[in-house]
Amino acid sequence: MRRGRLIVVSGPSGAGKSTLIRQALSEVPELAYSVSATTRKPREGEVDGRDYLFISREEFERWIEEGRFLEWAEYSGNLYGTPEEKVEEFLDEGRSVILEIELQGARKVREKRPDAVMVFVRAPSLEETRKRLEGRATEDTEAMELRMATALGEVAAMDEFDREVVNGDRERAREDMIRTMREIIGGK
Numbered sequence: 001m002r003r004g005r006l007i008v009v010s011g012p013s014g015a016g017k018s019t020l021i022r023q024a025l026s027e028v029p030e031l032a033y034s035v036s037a038t039t040r041k042p043r044e045g046e047v048d049g050r051d052y053l054f055i056s057r058e059e060f061e062r063w064i065e066e067g068r069f070l071e072w073a074e075y076s077g078n079l080y081g082t083p084e085e086k087v088e089e090f091l092d093e094g095r096s097v098i099l100e101i102e103l104q105g106a107r108k109v110r111e112k113r114p115d116a117v118m119v120f121v122r123a124p125s126l127e128e129t130r131k132r133l134e135g136r137a138t139e140d141t142e143a144m145e146l147r148m149a150t151a152l153g154e155v156a157a158m159d160e161f162d163r164e165v166v167n168g169d170r171e172r173a174r175e176d177m178i179r180t181m182r183e184i185i186g187g188k
């Protein structure tokens with residue numbers, strides 16, 4: 001059986017990565033989602049094991065020592081990491097796996113796995129990104145400003161990616177994301 005493809009989806013906070021990935025997963029059955037581990041506290045409605053594996057910093061550090069992460073990074077005061085075993089399982093089953101990760105992690109994956117396809121998602125402007133984060137209202141002001149400051153560096157790294165999806169109009173972005181995923185799976 002042909003192994004699946006490793007797909008990294010990255011981009012500034014508030015760009016709409018989770019929204020577009022959710023839509024792609026429901027339309028493209030060959031895709032699987034890598035559930036990350038994090039030390040961040042769950043947001044309202046987030047489910048442990050589905051959205052993230054919510055673990056303590058001590059446990060996260062133990063997982064690092066045990067070499068369980070394909071990559072991990074500190075972002076906005078919390079640790080986030082991709083458990084490698086599940087990713088490999090999906091790839092062996094022939095399913096393509098989406099990693100929704102920030103820039104430092106994306107760079108680590110690209111170094112370790114040059115075959116990974118790198119997809120950058122962004123809103124049409126940073127002002128729009130800010131509006132979306134304000135609308136989502138999941139971060140306090142300090143955390144949001146930190147995310148916006150990080151977003152500047154992330155946008156500057158756009159050229160490091162293989163593909164780009166601009167998330168402006170919702171429907172067009174949904175179609176673009178689904179088409180992009182299908183093309184990647186199909187080897188384009």
Ligand SMILES: Nc1ncnc2c1ncn2[C@@H]1O[C@H](COP(=O)(O)OP(=O)(O)OP(=O)(O)O)[C@@H](O)[C@H]1O
Nearest residue numbers: 012013014015016017018019132136167168169170
């Ligand atoms: N095309 C769009 N137009 C307007 N709002 C959007 C669009 N896409 C997503 N949103 C909204 O913007 C907010 C941020 O989206 P989402 O949570 O998917 O971003 P994200 O990139 O995954 O952010 P983070 O990295 O912080 O998790 C959400 O409230 C979402 O509903």
Ligand SMILES: Nc1nc2c(ncn2[C@@H]2O[C@H](COP(=O)(O)O)[C@@H](O)[C@H]2O)c(=O)[nH]1
Nearest residue numbers: 036037072073075080081082100101102105
């Ligand atoms: N390097 C990694 N980054 C990850 C991982 N899982 C999620 N993320 C990224 O963190 C930020 C913040 O996420 P949020 O859920 O707190 O808004 C965002 O850019 C995610 O893509 C991971 O395993 N590794």
